[in-house]
Amino acid sequence: MKYVGQAIKRKEDPRLISGSSTYVDDIALPGMLHMAVARSIYAHARIKRIDISRATRLPGVHSIVTGEEIASKCGPIPVAGEIPKMKKPVMHLLALGKVIYVGQPIAAVVASDKYIARDAADLIEIEYEPLPAVTNPEKALQPGSPVIHEQYSDNQAYTFGFETGNTEEAFKTADVVVKERFINQRLAPISMETRGAVATMQMPENELVIWSSTQIPHLLKTQLAVMVGVPENRARVITPEVGGGFGSKLNVYAEEGLVAYLAMKTGHPVKWIEGRRENIASTIHGRDQINDVELALKKDGTILGMRAKVVADIGAYYQLLTAIIPQLTGLLAPGAYRVPAFKFDLVSAFTNKMATDAYRGAGRPEATYLIERIMDVAAQKLKLDPAEIRRKNFPKPSEFPFQTSGGVVYDSANYEAALDKALNIADYAGLRRKQAEMRKQGKYMGIGLSSYVEICAMGPSVAMPAGGWESATVRIDPTAKVTVLTGASPHGQGQETSFAQIIADQFGITMEDVFVQHGDTARIPYGIGTFGSRATAVGGTAMYNAGQKLREKMQKLAGHILQVNPEKIVFEDGKIIAKDGSGKSMGFGEVVTQAYIARQLPPGMEPGLEATNFFEPSNFTFPFGTHVCVVQIDEETGEPKITKYVAVDDCGNVINPLLVEGQVHGGIVQGIAQALYEEVVYDENGQLLTGSLMDYALPRAHDLPMFELDRTVTPSPVNPLGVKGVGEAGTIGSTPAVVNAIVDALSPLGITHVDMPVRAEKVWKILKGRKAS
């Protein structure tokens, strides 16, 4: 193995560090028009009148469309995640008669210039009749609440639940029952590049071409073709450079349909680039769950059973996967522990807010937070060390594959090894001694653990709303240059590099000879995309499998030409060598050439060197690890400062440690951000109070410490690469570690829980309350 496992600099970077990459806003086409969107300023209102006359008269304005036209010409926003008996309100691309959240698109303008388009959108006069809004999901579920979708009698979108084992018995026989309510606040994904799309009708074939900043080019192509009524073989989606997604671009949005429709209508290319305020108001949000959790235990800390009641605030309507995200919370809620009996009850409510959907972790951070917090609540109650209560309930490595009471089968793990490694690196015993000393001095220092497991490599198709496989084609050209076409759609993760590492090793060639292409539906076989930590585990495997087909073919061909047993042939240093003592070999390029010249092929062999694989995984993968967070509370301001952070993650085999560490760093920070800073806030009228980055607090460089990372390696048996996925691990593992540390710091004050985000003010009030009493 020459490349796999090495920290190799990314092939992507030269274009990104020089400013020569092309993001969607960098695309300029002749005659291109610019779209701007007029959006609702009310959370819930009837639209009495829309007057576009002033806007239409503005020089440079080409066309303005409103709800009636769009509803008659375009299909609604697609919903892929369905749950039995769920209410299914139809959401058109533009509001029709009524608006149900602030930021909902009402009209779209196209003009010759983006400034004019914005001016025109602001000149559209919209007369509203405001209706009472509801933004609290529990209030939304109460009788008498304003009903958002008036064809129904209430705001209950759907319910979902299951019970594994006998929870009633478990709670009856328990020595101790602990319960707590956890609020998992609403977050905004905030990719640094907002959404955006350009659409054009390309002659002579009348092909609809759309450049979109998306994580799912193929699914988007299918959905847009249906939405605007273009035959799918005349639709093409290209993802240029994508400036981050974090799940928010795993979707099909109204604006993508609108640019497509308006390009068809006007005959001009149409560009739309989302503003940041639009991004916070009308790109999907994440999280927003209320979790009432009860844990039944024996005195020694052994878990007997758990109940989790979840109220999910899904916002005003469904985006692509809105409905299924809270379900994932149920699958993962037992976490890294043996929970013999588990009952999960979910009710999802419509509220007058933007829809929630997949945001980094998507349902699993909620699960990890609830289990990792309740474990600490239990440890506190039973006066057990948080490390020991975890250790006591881990399944042993020999118990894998491990059937959980959440209903999934964990592939492979050694939870205790990761815990021990993290405790060692952090010097846990030393930290506890230091904490005892500091407490004597009246200082607040806390140590938080999180032993997480997550569901990755999404996933087997039976468990996915729209196919869980991935595709890849590997082609070796006559000059021995290798092209990989992957259905994965990386947007910062670095698979142009890591995939080239895998292929180069497979064929004993250099990485420079491998070119990984993605994100163009006209070039790439149909694929699913990048989300759910799936690109390497599912997409990489498809590529590896396609590569194996070519390897076997080249072995047969070389064996035939060299008159040796193909099974004895290996690929090394640009050569194809018979390891049978004969000393025979051919250059890699020679064998490739022979495949195309096709005069010496064995009987029945097709010429050429191209293979495709559609890989269907048999299961998810389940990465895991333990994070240790140490916080120091500033007694004057209440600010919790992270002074040490250790993360030991196990994502199976590692292709490129540089990329893995990068994913973990970024993930941890997004998790810390939820614990300490970020929250999308609507007031009771449904006005968005955190509508710009001046109000929505992203973590900055000086807020953060240097992280100490390490790994354990437990290969996954689910795929031949043994990889598990790492895109979301940091986010899932870190949030509870931080909050556990803060609660630990405040526990001498009798504090058992603090809701997120734990900002200085919140802690200051706790400290002040104590001084006052």
Next chain:
Amino acid sequence: MTKHVKITINGKLYESDVEPRLLLTHFIRDIAGLTGTHVGCETSICGACTVLSNGLAVKSCTMFAVQADGSEVVTIEGMAKNGALHPLQESFWEEHGLQCGYCTPGMIMCAHQLLGRNESPNESEIRNALDGNLCRCTGYQNIVKAVQSASGKVRRQQTVAAGD
């Protein structure tokens, strides 16, 4: 209602009649056609649009082109010289200081200003200097390492130059 402005960007003069409200970032991107400078927030919080104007790092989304009339602007496209990457570009590459790359041009321009003022900044000074630049991918750790590494390279270059 337009005003004629002349702005030198990366050593090349661009002139155009522009509306007074045209943002510098749009002059750079749409008129000069240099799209390496990105727009991330429109409120000068995220720093993706950071460029140098007369040697100072400015957020080009909150400066009008007319305000930059007559100034010398350097963008990410002006950092590499004669095909050789600037030490900051090299170090961002080597230390994996970027993932999606969207914030990177602004980060590099801001770090460039820091190194001009402080040739060997410590971790805390780097983190404070980059406070006006948001990154959602890297968690900043490798960006800090990249700036540290670049500062060493810049010092070595200066030592070599001084020894000539």
